[in-house]
Amino acid sequence: MSATDVQEAITRALHQEWARVVAALTRRFGDLDIAEEAAAEAFATAVERWPADGVPPNPGAWLTTTANRKAIDRVRRENKRGDKQKEAQLLYDDDPPEPVGAIDDERLRLIFTCCHPALAMQTRVALTLRMVGGLTVAEIARAFLVAETAMGRRITRAKAKIKAAGIPYRVPSAQDLPARVSGVLAVLYLVFNEGYLATGPDADPVRHDLTAEAIRLTRLIRALMPADGEVAGLLALMLLTEARRTARLSPGGELVALDEQDRGAWDAALIAEGHQLVRERLAAGTAPGQYQILAAINAVHTSARDIRDTDWSQVVALYDQLAHLDPSPVIALNRAIAVAELDGPQVALAAVDRLEDKLAGYHLYHATRADLLRRLGRREKARAAYDKAIRLAGNTAEIAHLTHRRDRLG
Numbered sequence: 001m002s003a004t005d006v007q008e009a010i011t012r013a014l015h016q017e018w019a020r021v022v023a024a025l026t027r028r029f030g031d032l033d034i035a036e037e038a039a040a041e042a043f044a045t046a047v048e049r050w051p052a053d054g055v056p057p058n059p060g061a062w063l064t065t066t067a068n069r070k071a072i073d074r075v076r077r078e079n080k081r082g083d084k085q086k087e088a089q090l091l092y093d094d095d096p097p098e099p100v101g102a103i104d105d106e107r108l109r110l111i112f113t114c115c116h117p118a119l120a121m122q123t124r125v126a127l128t129l130r131m132v133g134g135l136t137v138a139e140i141a142r143a144f145l146v147a148e149t150a151m152g153r154r155i156t157r158a159k160a161k162i163k164a165a166g167i168p169y170r171v172p173s174a175q176d177l178p179a180r181v182s183g184v185l186a187v188l189y190l191v192f193n194e195g196y197l198a199t200g201p202d203a204d205p206v207r208h209d210l211t212a213e214a215i216r217l218t219r220l221i222r223a224l225m226p227a228d229g230e231v232a233g234l235l236a237l238m239l240l241t242e243a244r245r246t247a248r249l250s251p252g253g254e255l256v257a258l259d260e261q262d263r264g265a266w267d268a269a270l271i272a273e274g275h276q277l278v279r280e281r282l283a284a285g286t287a288p289g290q291y292q293i294l295a296a297i298n299a300v301h302t303s304a305r306d307i308r309d310t311d312w313s314q315v316v317a318l319y320d321q322l323a324h325l326d327p328s329p330v331i332a333l334n335r336a337i338a339v340a341e342l343d344g345p346q347v348a349l350a351a352v353d354r355l356e357d358k359l360a361g362y363h364l365y366h367a368t369r370a371d372l373l374r375r376l377g378r379r380e381k382a383r384a385a386y387d388k389a390i391r392l393a394g395n396t397a398e399i400a401h402l403t404h405r406r407d408r409l410g
Contacts, residue, residue, distance in 0.1 A: 006051050013059040014043060015209035018134030020060060021067050023106035026113070026131075026169055032159040034071050036131060042067035107132060107213075108220050109170055115184045116167050123158045128187045129194060130155055133210050139198075142394055177225060184221065185234050185291065188214045192238050196245075197255075197395055205397030206249060211242050229281050233292030236277035240298035243270035255401035259307040271302045293322045312341040329358040337368060345375040363392035367402055379409045 001009075018039065025035035042063045056062040114128040122144065129135045141151035161167075172180045195210025218235045225231050247261040278299045281292050288296070297318045304310040319335035332355055340348035349372040352365070359365035370385035386406035393399050 001054060003051060006055060009055040009059065010043070010046055010050060013046065013063060014134055015207070017060040017063050018043075019107050019110065019132045019213065021064050022131050022134075023110040024064055025067055025071055026110055027106055028068070029071055029075065030169060032113070032127075032131060032162055033156075034074055035067075036159070038067040038071035038074065039063075041070040045070075105171075105220060108217060111184060111187070111217060112171050112180065113162065113167060113169050115180070115187050116162065117180065117183060118161065118165055118167060119158055121183065121186065123154055124183060125187050125190045126151060126155055127158045128191060132213070133191055133194065135194065171224070178228075181221060181225060181228065181231065185218075185230060188218055188221075189234060189237075189291070192241075196241060197398065205253065205255070205395050206245060208245065211238070211245070214238060215242060229284060229286060230289040230291050232277050232281055233289060233295045236274045236281075236295035237291055237298060239270045239277070240274035240295060240302050243267040243274065243302065249397055253397055253400060254404060255395070255397040257401065258301065263305065266302065274302070275299055288321075290322060290325050293318055293325070297322075310341070312338055316342055329355045330362075333359060333362075333365060333368060340372060340375075345372040348372055349376065361392065363389045363394075363398075366392065370402075371405070374405070374409065382406075383409055 021039045021042065022032075022035045025038055026032055029035060045066055046059075046063060050056075111128055111132050114131050115124045119127065126140050126144065129140050130137065137152045137155065138148050140155075141148040144151060192211050192214035195207040195212075195214065198205055198207050215235070215238050218231065218238060222228075222231045222235055243266050244258075244261060246267070247263070247265040248256055250256055274295065278292075278295050281288060281295075297315055300311055300314050300318070315338040316335060319331065319338060323331050323335065333352065336348045336351040336355075339351060349369065352369050352372060355365060366385045366389035370382045370389060373379075373382035373385055383406055386402055386409075390399055390402050390406070393402060
């Protein structure tokens with residue numbers, strides 16, 4: 001096996017096994033800090049040994065075993081003067097633990113722990129991206145636009161708070177689920193978005209491992225709460241977005257915009273499942289939440305065989321409905337993109353320009369504005385807006401796409 005093959009195997013194992021290893025150690029040792037440190041040491045050991053020893057037949061089992069040994073070493077060091085009987089029971093009692101919560105899934109228990117309401121929302125997202133998604137502290141810091149050291153301290157404090165408060169490692173009981181699930185859905189959506197379009201300049205532009213994990217965990221939550229409209233809405237939104245994944249990157253690694261995608265490459269099965277969920281929620285006759293509306297918008301897009309067949313009036317109406325629930329400038333920006341197709345780029349540009357004070361540091365604001373200026377024939381201003389978007393963008397595929405569009409101005 002070549003050095004490149006080994007490196008690819010290590011990267012693949014990191015994406016596929018990180019959450020499993022951390023969850024298994026958290027269940028055994030009851031400590032997120034021990035679990036994360038031991039998992040990181042196990043992967044570091046793999047980087048050292050696999051090039052010489054070869055990739056093991058079962059990388060996940062090798063990593064879990066190695067991480068367990070690392071964790072045991074740490075517990076031994078920390079318990080040198082502590083309770084020896086308790087240490088022996090922890091280290092050598094291999095009886096399987098009793099199932100906890102409504103579904104016996106270690107990673108689901110891990111995400112409910114990371115998303116506990118005792119933590120601030122941004123901390124929940126950061127902790128989940130680290131502990132479940134396996135992102136580095138640097139990648140998470142870029143996602144939050146904060147310094148890496150500050151993000152590291154935030155994650156460390158979160159783990160310490162979970163330990164000090166005795167937050168249980170389990171899926172909440174049936175009566176506690178409704179209050180807890182909205183925070184989990186918000187975190188899962190942000191994890192999905194990190195996979196859909198990674199924030200880090202050195203990361204893969206699209207991380208299928210993160211989108212797949214977010215979808216898998218959302219399916220599990222839907223099994224817990226089949227009547228919850230927002231759970232169904234988020235799952236539909238993820239499926240309809242994931243269906244377009246293979247068409248979103250060119251062979252050269254450039255992001256492909258929706259109007260240029262090969263719709264024949266979209267995943268028909270995922271689209272059908274997403275549409276079915278949207279229809280079920282419409283038939284329920286209850287007021288939709290934000291995920292259900294976003295799913296409906298995506299259903300309109302994926303129903304059109306060609307970009308010209310899109311029902312833009314319906315898209316604008318759905319964004320109007322969404323703005324009542326979430327009057328954020330990003331929603332207003334997305335609505336303006338649809339307005340451009342319905343009423344023309346001049347009307348849309350006026351709406352976009354009104355958002356400058358709120359979105360001046362957001363690369364998609366400048367990218368949207370650049371595209372509208374291009375369509376209006378104002379090439380120099382479009383070029384300047386593309387330059388701003390390129391400077392602010394962090395994803396390599398997105399930068400390549402924006403650079404291509406800027407260079408096409410001539």
